[in-house]
Amino acid sequence: MDKKKINCLSSAISIHNLSKTYASGFVALNNIDLEIYHGEIFALLGPNGAGKTTLINIICGIVTPSEGTIMVDGHNTLTAFRAARSRIGLVPQELSTAAFESVLNTVNFSRGLFGKASNPTYIEKILRELSLWDKRHEKIVALSGGMKRRLLIAKALSHEPQILFLDEPSAGVDVKLRRDMWLMVRRLRENGVTIILTTHYIEEAEEMADRIGIINNGEIIMVENKAILMNKLGKKQLALTLQNPLSTLPSELEKFNLSFSDGGKVLIYTYDAQQEQTGIPELLQQLGEHGIDFKDLNTSESSLEDIFVSLVKEK
Ligand SMILES: Nc1ncnc2c1ncn2[C@@H]1O[C@H](COP(=O)(O)OP(=O)(O)OP(=O)(O)O)[C@@H](O)[C@H]1O
Ligand SMILES: [Mg+2]
Missing domain, CATH: 3.40.50.300 (P-loop containing nucleotide triphosphate hydrolases)
Known part of the structure; x- marks a missing residue:
């Protein structure tokens, strides 16, 4: 050739x-x-x-x-x-x-x-x-x-x-x-x-x-390469279903940028899955120390759709 x-x-x-x-x-x-x-x-x-x-x-x-x-x-x-x-x-x-x-x-x-x-x-x-x-x-x-x-x-x-x-x-x-x-x-x-x-x-x-x-x-x-795009912009979320609904959190937990959903029944922690440290063990420990109990937990990953919507909105 x-x-x-x-x-x-x-x-x-x-x-x-x-x-x-x-x-x-x-x-x-x-x-x-x-x-x-x-x-x-x-x-x-x-x-x-x-x-x-x-x-x-x-x-x-x-x-x-x-x-x-x-x-x-x-x-x-x-x-x-x-x-x-x-x-x-x-x-x-x-x-x-x-x-x-x-x-x-x-x-x-x-x-x-x-x-x-x-x-x-x-x-x-x-x-x-x-x-x-x-x-x-x-x-x-x-x-x-x-x-x-x-x-x-x-x-x-x-x-x-x-x-x-x-x-x-x-x-x-x-x-x-x-x-x-x-x-x-x-x-x-x-x-x-x-x-x-x-x-x-x-x-x-x-x-x-x-x-x-x-x-x-x-x-x-x-x-972008699809896998790289999803890795780079994808966020993971940990959702904790609380024993007792909350409306405020102790100030020590502020650094985790937590949010509530479902009228305070679910606590949401968003983290970067690429980071060496997810911060999850520390979060769970601190929740325990403050007597905040949860009865269920699950994690989810953002889909390409989430990434797409946020990119287009940003612009
Ligand atoms: N012949 C034309 N004259 C003037 N404007 C046009 C013409 N064809 C398309 N446009 C405009 O150019 C823009 C882009 O249209 P286009 O069809 O490329 O969009 P698209 O991304 O394919 O959208 P969709 O997802 O709806 O198919 C639109 O605002 C459309 O109104
Ligand atoms: Mg078209």
């Missing part, structure tokens, strides 16, 4: 200085820099209107950027659009497909658009994986919403892309399809496909993603 190719291997998508101001004057993206690495599952999280779809649509050439550059496998999306786009499969957020075509024709047509020779075996394989094979002769109008979504995935995969975008793939999808879809995503990744997804189901990102990007008001506010 030549040197140029090796250099390209690290980043599947390289975004520099990307901004988008819509004709209305609305700034949807503001100076985005982002690298997506080959073979990773990258989850882009952000509230409604944060700019996720705008970003994806710019990378896929559906929306034009106001400023900045995007390289897809080393191909500039503006000056080498066909080469860049052919590497990408897009499962869009909105359903829009020619209603009166059959499933099979639609998927074959999508493949053809990318100048790929037909490959009935491959198309059959993806339609079977998506449980659409039995529906291959149906017209699209006759499909249910979930089936239409499966079809969008089949279309996106029709030309064997190396990079797959899934924009809100779980919206309106039943549990079985969601599970099938994530199995498929994992399989694709095992075959070297890079996956970028947006989702409002944060537990999904928590389960699937290698890295997480958080976008808010058109700005990327954090990009």
Whole structure:
């Protein structure tokens, strides 16, 4: 492999200085820099209107950027659009497909658009994986919403892309399809496909993603390895259910920053799980010394959702 190719291997998508101001004057993206690495599952999280779809649509050439550059496998999306786009499969957020075509024709047509020779075996394989094979002769109008979504995935995969975008793939999808879809995503990744997804189901990102990007008001506010993010920002809580409800605490306990919940029945201690010393033994000892008895205790860890909500709120 030549040197140029090796250099390209690290980043599947390289975004520099990307901004988008819509004709209305609305700034949807503001100076985005982002690298997506080959073979990773990258989850882009952000509230409604944060700019996720705008970003994806710019990378896929559906929306034009106001400023900045995007390289897809080393191909500039503006000056080498066909080469860049052919590497990408897009499962869009909105359903829009020619209603009166059959499933099979639609998927074959999508493949053809990318100048790929037909490959009935491959198309059959993806339609079977998506449980659409039995529906291959149906017209699209006759499909249910979930089936239409499966079809969008089949279309996106029709030309064997190396990079797959899934924009809100779980919206309106039943549990079985969601599970099938994530199995498929994992399989694709095992075959070297890079996956970028947006989702409002944060537990999904928590389960699937290698890295997480958080976008808010058109700005990327954090990009981090998921495990590091959860370690760094995750807090643990110890909740003690008291024998007798309390409303105040002895001043010696102030340093623990305790709080009450459930009308004084539960005492909550929040601590950093990364610290060498959690402070728990000392807390329990001091509670004992002050005659504060508890009848139950449990610990909990903040989820990615808690972290996400607090980050977006902070900004
Ligand atoms: N064509 C357009 N013209 C003007 N403003 C637009 C256009 N498309 C999107 N916007 C605005 O840009 C912002 C970002 O929209 P975008 O669709 O990228 O958000 P999103 O993060 O995908 O949200 P969601 O989670 O709801 O899908 C929104 O405020 C939206 O109203
Ligand atoms: Mg969107």
